[in-house]
Amino acid sequence: MKGSRGASLDELEALYRSRFEVFARVAASVTGDSERARDAVQEAFATAVRKRRSFRGDGPLEAWVWRIVLNAARLDLRRALPVAEYDEPAATNGHPERDAELRVALARLPEQQRTAVFLRYYADLDYAAIAEALGIHIGTVAATLNSAHTTLRTRLEEVRT
Amino acid sequence: MTDLDRSSLDRILPPTPGAADWDDVLLRSGARHGARRVVVLAAAVLVVVVGTASAFGGVRAFFLDRDFIGLAPLGSTPSSPESGDLEVFYWIQPGAPGPGRDSGRSRNWVYADGRLISDRFSNGLVEQRLTPEGLELLRSEILSTGEFSLEQPPPPPPPPCLPGQSTGDNGCAPPQPLPSPGEPIETPFGITIAVRDIGHLSRVDRASDLYRLEERLTSPGSWLPASAWVEREVKEYVPATYAVCYGGSPPDRPIERARLLTLLPPVAGDLLRAKDTTRHEGLFGSPGDFHIVVDHCSDVTNEEAHVLAQALADAEGFEPMGLRLGYRFGTPGSNEQTAAIYFEPYLPHGEVLCSVCG
Numbered sequence: 238m239k240g241s242r243g244a245s246l247d248e249l250e251a252l253y254r255s256r257f258e259v260f261a262r263v264a265a266s267v268t269g270d271s272e273r274a275r276d277a278v279q280e281a282f283a284t285a286v287r288k289r290r291s292f293r294g295d296g297p298l299e300a301w302v303w304r305i306v307l308n309a310a311r312l313d314l315r316r317a318l319p320v321a322e323y324d325e326p327a328a329t330n331g332h333p334e335r336d337a338e339l340r341v342a343l344a345r346l347p348e349q350q351r352t353a354v355f356l357r358y359y360a361d362l363d364y365a366a367i368a369e370a371l372g373i374h375i376g377t378v379a380a381t382l383n384s385a386h387t388t389l390r391t392r393l394e395e396v397r398t
Numbered sequence: 399m400t401d402l403d404r405s406s407l408d409r410i411l412p413p414t415p416g417a418a419d420w421d422d423v424l425l426r427s428g429a430r431h432g433a434r435r436v437v438v439l440a441a442a443v444l445v446v447v448v449g450t451a452s453a454f455g456g457v458r459a460f461f462l463d464r465d466f467i468g469l470a471p472l473g474s475t476p477s478s479p480e481s482g483d484l485e486v487f488y489w490i491q492p493g494a495p496g497p498g499r500d501s502g503r504s505r506n507w508v509y510a511d512g513r514l515i516s517d518r519f520s521n522g523l524v525e526q527r528l529t530p531e532g533l534e535l536l537r538s539e540i541l542s543t544g545e546f547s548l549e550q551p552p553p554p555p556p557p558p559c560l561p562g563q564s565t566g567d568n569g570c571a572p573p574q575p576l577p578s579p580g581e582p583i584e585t586p587f588g589i590t591i592a593v594r595d596i597g598h599l600s601r602v603d604r605a606s607d608l609y610r611l612e613e614r615l616t617s618p619g620s621w622l623p624a625s626a627w628v629e630r631e632v633k634e635y636v637p638a639t640y641a642v643c644y645g646g647s648p649p650d651r652p653i654e655r656a657r658l659l660t661l662l663p664p665v666a667g668d669l670l671r672a673k674d675t676t677r678h679e680g681l682f683g684s685p686g687d688f689h690i691v692v693d694h695c696s697d698v699t700n701e702e703a704h705v706l707a708q709a710l711a712d713a714e715g716f717e718p719m720g721l722r723l724g725y726r727f728g729t730p731g732s733n734e735q736t737a738a739i740y741f742e743p744y745l746p747h748g749e750v751l752c753s754v755c756g
Binding site for chain 2: 245246247250253254257258261262263265266271272274275279280282283284286287288289290291335336339340343354355358359361386389
């Protein structure tokens with residue numbers, strides 16, 4: 238308790254209300270199931286509420302919560318039956334074929350690489366926040382994203398040629 | 399070209415199921431702002447007080463200090479260490495009466511350092527200390543019913559991963575927190591015990607096991623061996639910090655903090671004015687007729703809490719709250735609106751107790 242910045246309930250509620258959809262959808266990329274992802278987000282924020290006084294304030298509150306959300310999603314995944322890919326139907330607007338290829342390629346990435354991609358390009362987190370969320374060194378973030386790019390590029394080129 | 403832009407990822411990700419529900423988060427967290435729980439359980443309060451007062455009479459006397467329930471005497475040594483990792487939380491909500499069953503309602507927090515802190519509902523918080531063996535026996539007793547699951551750690555990683563790492567698709571992954579012993583198992587247990595009283599009964603053939611568990615958890619001193627205890631004797635839990643919260647009560651509108659402070663005795667107003675304050679919203683009332691309640695909360699030491707308590711006790715127009723450590727007071731200019739100020743202790747894992755909840 239002492240020595241921690243702590244997070245207030247108001248801060249957590251504001252973060253939850255403004256970013257719920259982003260948390261839930263990225264968590265779904267881990268759990269492979271939207272309903273379970275939503276449950277993981279709810280549980281994660283409940284944990285954040287309980288432990289809010291232990292937030293040290295070294296980085297952004299959102300990064301701290303992301304770490305809890307991802308841990309909850311991974312815990313859910315370990316409890317559930319194995320899910321190889323998140324295979325819920327994607328939206329049909331945009332570029333259906335290209336989206337399908339990208340979806341399959343992303344699903345086949347290692348979980349950490351895939352999550353890093355969603356945190357960077359969908360949740361719009363910077364490298365420091367991604368490092369905090371994933372519990373890795375900031376230098377590893379760039380390497381993880383580079384690996385993801387390389388793998389995705391290779392797989393998509395294979396599909397499209 | 400890997401198409402990694404937000405719009406393409408947006409199309410790929412599954413849709414969000416359902417809407418955001420902050421109340422659900424608060425209820426899951428056990429935060430005091432889950433006031434629906436307060437409302438649902440309030441009717442049983444007096445019965446429980448009568449039923450458990452005799453068993454903890456000595457502790458109750460210790461805690462009754464200037465008509466307050468739950469404020470430790472001046473000079474008390476706070477429970478050590480100040481912080482603790484919660485291992486197990488269980489909430490005993492007696493079910494239907496059965497032969498030889500005489501357990502009371504309680505909430506219990508078990509910490510990795512062995513502390514077993516119990517709230518026997520309005521009798522103050524008490525503390526015992528388990529050895530590592532005792533903690534494991536308690537966990538085993540809970541899990542032996544088969545009603546509660548504890549996530550098993552993953553299998554040990556094969557070489558060349560370092561200890562604590564796990565094997566992923568891309569080689570060794572960084573260590574991830576495991577639910578045991580780092581994560582509490584409070585949610586499955588608390589919910590299962592609680593749902594017995596609101597209609598979701600366990601299977602009949604499991605009931606006897608749960609009754610047995612209920613009895614054992616209510617009186618762990620009756621069955622845990624001597625080697626399970628560092629301190630079997632029940633003593634008071636003395637928090638290092640209290641939360642002091644004040645706000646308007648229904649049925650009227652919330653009252654601004656600045657106005658509330660002017661209504662308090664000057665000593666109390668000055669002390670709280672100098673404190674950092676967090677604003678909390680909660681619900682009060684009955685299903686279908688909830689009011690939003692806004693409280694302003696500050697952290698105070700036991701000594702500061704006593705200064706506040708003395709000022710409130712000496713002031714006119716401050717009426718003690720029955721089951722909670724606190725006072726109600728009127729708001730000039732309104733015939734209906736009252737305000738309240740109350741004290742709640744912090745638990746070692748950082749949660750503020752809601753003494754009238756659960």
